[in-house]
Amino acid sequence: MQTVTVLGATGSIGCNTLDVIARHPDKYRVFAITGNSQIEKLLQQAKACACRYVVIADESRFQHAKHIAEELNIQAEILCGERYMNDVASAPEVDIVMAAIVGAAGLNPTLAAVNAGKRVLLANKESLVMSGALFIQAANESNAEILPIDSEHNAIFQCLPSHAEYGDLQGVGISQILLTGSGGPFRDRPLETFSTISPDEACAHPNWSMGRKISVDSATMMNKGLEFIEACWLFGAKAEDITVVLHPQSTIHSMVQYVDGSVIAQMGNPDMRTPIAHGLAYPERIDAGVAALDFSRLADFTFSTPCETRFPNLYLAIEACQAGQSRTTQLNAANEIAVEAFLNERIRFDQIETINKETLQRLEPTEICSLQQVLEEDRNARDMAEKIVREIS
Ligand SMILES: NC(=O)C1=CN([C@@H]2O[C@H](COP(=O)(O)OP(=O)(O)OC[C@H]3O[C@@H](n4cnc5c(N)ncnc54)[C@H](OP(=O)(O)O)[C@@H]3O)[C@@H](O)[C@H]2O)C=CC1
Ligand SMILES: CC(=O)[C@@H](O)[C@H](O)COP(=O)(O)O
Ligand SMILES: [Mn+2]
Numbered sequence: 001m002q003t004v005t006v007l008g009a010t011g012s013i014g015c016n017t018l019d020v021i022a023r024h025p026d027k028y029r030v031f032a033i034t035g036n037s038q039i040e041k042l043l044q045q046a047k048a049c050a051c052r053y054v055v056i057a058d059e060s061r062f063q064h065a066k067h068i069a070e071e072l073n074i075q076a077e078i079l080c081g082e083r084y085m086n087d088v089a090s091a092p093e094v095d096i097v098m099a100a101i102v103g104a105a106g107l108n109p110t111l112a113a114v115n116a117g118k119r120v121l122l123a124n125k126e127s128l129v130m131s132g133a134l135f136i137q138a139a140n141e142s143n144a145e146i147l148p149i150d151s152e153h154n155a156i157f158q159c160l161p162s163h164a165e166y167g168d169l170q171g172v173g174i175s176q177i178l179l180t181g182s183g184g185p186f187r188d189r190p191l192e193t194f195s196t197i198s199p200d201e202a203c204a205h206p207n208w209s210m211g212r213k214i215s216v217d218s219a220t221m222m223n224k225g226l227e228f229i230e231a232c233w234l235f236g237a238k239a240e241d242i243t244v245v246l247h248p249q250s251t252i253h254s255m256v257q258y259v260d261g262s263v264i265a266q267m268g269n270p271d272m273r274t275p276i277a278h279g280l281a282y283p284e285r286i287d288a289g290v291a292a293l294d295f296s297r298l299a300d301f302t303f304s305t306p307c308e309t310r311f312p313n314l315y316l317a318i319e320a321c322q323a324g325q326s327r328t329t330q331l332n333a334a335n336e337i338a339v340e341a342f343l344n345e346r347i348r349f350d351q352i353e354t355i356n357k358e359t360l361q362r363l364e365p366t367e368i369c370s371l372q373q374v375l376e377e378d379r380n381a382r383d384m385a386e387k388i389v390r391e392i393s
Contacts, residue, residue, distance in 0.1 A: 002028050004280070005088050007109050008100035009033035010041045012211045013123045013149065016272045017098045018049055020280060020288055028280065032088035034101070034109070039065045046076045053077050055084045057105065085109040090116035096280065098149075099124045102213050103336050104378055107131060111371070117142040121279040123149040125230045129332045131374045132233035133325060146234070147279040152179055152227055153234055154275035155253035155266035160235070167236030177237055178255040178263070180247040181224040182207055183306065187248060191310060197349035199342065207250040207270045216339045220352055221306060225317020226335075229328050232321060239322050244314065246304045251293070269293055312353045316360070326366045326377055333381035334359035337389060346393045354392065359385045 004021060008014045014033070021028045032053035035042035039061050046054045046069075054076045056065050062080040069078050079088075089097050089112040097113035098121045099106055106124035111131075113120045115138055122128070128135055139146050148154045156177055164172045185204050186197065203215040210218070217223035224244055231242055245255075253275075255265040268274050269291055277288035308315050313335075320327040338355035341347045347355065362384055368374055 001026075002095045002280075003031045003093055004028050004096045004098065005032045005034075005091070005094050005113075006030065006098045006100065007034050007085065007089060007106065007113075008098075008102065008124070009045055010035035010038040011100055011102060012209065013100035013272060013276070014098070015045075017100065017121075017276050017280075018045060020273050020277050020286075022049070023289055024286055027286070028096075031091065031094050034085050034088065036101075036105075037061070040068060043068050043072055043074055046074050047072055051076050053079060053084075053088050055079045055081075055088055057082065057085060057101075082108060086112035089113040090118070095119060096121065098276070098279075099127070100149075102126075102211055104130060104333065107374075111135065111138060114138045114144045114146070115142050117144050119145045119147065119279075121147050121149045121276065122234075125150055125226050126332055126336075128233045129226050129229045130329045130378060131325075131368075131371065132229070132328070134368075134371060134374065136233055147282055148230075148234055149272075149275050149279050150227060150230060151270070151272065151275050152181075152254040153231060154278055156231065156235065156256060158266045158278070159254070159256035159264040164235075169235065169237055169241055173259045174241075174256055175259045176257040177231060177235065177242045178257055179224065179227060179231060179242055179244050180250075180252055180254050181221060181227075181244055181306065182218065182248050182250045183246045183311075184219040184221065184223075186219055186310075187246070194350045195348050199345065202342070202349060206248070208272075212343055213336070213339055216342060216352070217335070219349070220313040221311035222313040222317060222335055222352070222356070224306070224311075225314045225320075226332070228314075228318055229321045239318060244306055246306050248302060249298070249300055251298060251301065267293060313356060316353070316356055320360065323365060325368045327360065329368065329374055329377040330360055330363050330381035331356060333378045334385040337382050337385035341389045341393070347389055351392060355385050355388050358388050362388075 030049040030051040034055040036057040089109045096119045099110040100123040107127045202219040250270045271290045273288040320331045338352040
């Protein structure tokens with residue numbers, strides 16, 4: 001029996017994780033779940049999975065949560081604040097931690113799990129983008145097992161040879177990692193209408209059902225940019241080892257090309273329960289509740305190169321990746337502020353790029369050697385991005 005903590009249980013990945021776990025009561029038991037604003041949903045989840053602890057990030061909702069827990073007769077202990085999120089991510093009873101908090105808020109609890117040497121199912125890509133070298137170093141020191149949950153990285157992981165050494169892709173005959181992206185909802189939308197895109201339109205991803213922040217990132221293709229950086233850290237790849245390929249159907253989740261001309265792809269229906277089940281059970285396989293791919297019903301199967309004019313955020317992220325850690329920390333922070341400002345209708349969709357680019361232009365690259373420096377860089381870039389939002393809105 002494996003014991004699991006789910007960070008970000010109320011979100012899209014969190015719900016899918018609890019769904020897969022519930023299919024295997026003989027294999028997994030939930031130790032703790034965490035959430036932020038969706039208190040009733042979180043407590044209903046606690047009742048259903050019979051976890052020992054529930055942690056609420058937002059302290060202002062604690063009393064309300066205790067009240068509902070009493071009403072629902074919930075046995076779990078209700079805790080509140082980041083300290084307890086870190087505790088349930090690192091507790092000795094825990095074997096596996098699903099890191100599915102969205103954005104920079106996920107960094108500290110995810111690192112707590114890494115430092116405690118857990119099997120970490122990494123959905124929170126922002127933590128690697130913010131702190132890549134420190135994150136990987138922490139995992140090496142604690143022997144934490146980082147398993148990629150992001151569908152592309154999970155696919156790449158499945159396509160790599162098991163004897164691949166971190167940082168030596170060429171040594172096992174790999175010539176390219178082919179990172180696929182759908183192009184989101186605006187792949188074919190006339191560019192001159194981008195200024196009128198609404199938050200709901202941006203969140204309507206054609207293939208995946210996801211939280212609002214990552215959905216907007218998919219629409220700008222910043223998601224693919226963050227994934228480019230994430231792939232570099234996860235697989236010890238250099239920017240020139242990775243090519244982004246547009247594949248609108250999201251049937252192939254990514255590929256690895258070898259020097260002998262072979263290309264190995266991982267395919268499946270677009271359902272995050274597949275990578276989640278893979279991470280939970282690795283190296284075994286368990287039922288994820290996902291329908292088998294029906295090749296007789298696959299209509300199109302197409303590939304192209306993403307256009308820089310349509311998707312400038314992707315290229316901004318690749319440039320930041322080449323420029324080093326402080327630039328990706330700054331870009332991630334600016335993008336979180338920009339996406340939130342767009343979702344709150346303070347800026348237009350096409351101004352997300354303006355905020356991201358302008359923030360990088362106004363800040364200098366710095367050297368990052370500690371977590372404290374990561375958090376300082378993140379803070380500075382947020383302040384700068386917020387200033388620019390105020391200037392243009
Ligand atoms: N959804 C997907 O299919 C995929 C997601 N990912 C990555 O996984 C992560 C989660 O994405 P997704 O599930 O879509 O996001 P959601 O927005 O659906 O869920 C986010 C979760 O984080 C919690 N949360 C939000 N803010 C805070 C905070 N300040 N402190 C603590 N917890 C907080 C939310 O709590 P509450 O809801 O209670 O407010 C919720 O549980 C992201 O990093 C995303 O990039 C990667 C690949 C695919
Ligand atoms: C499901 C998942 O992993 C998302 O990150 C997905 O990749 C989003 O689709 P895009 O390829 O449109 O960004
Ligand atoms: Mn992805």
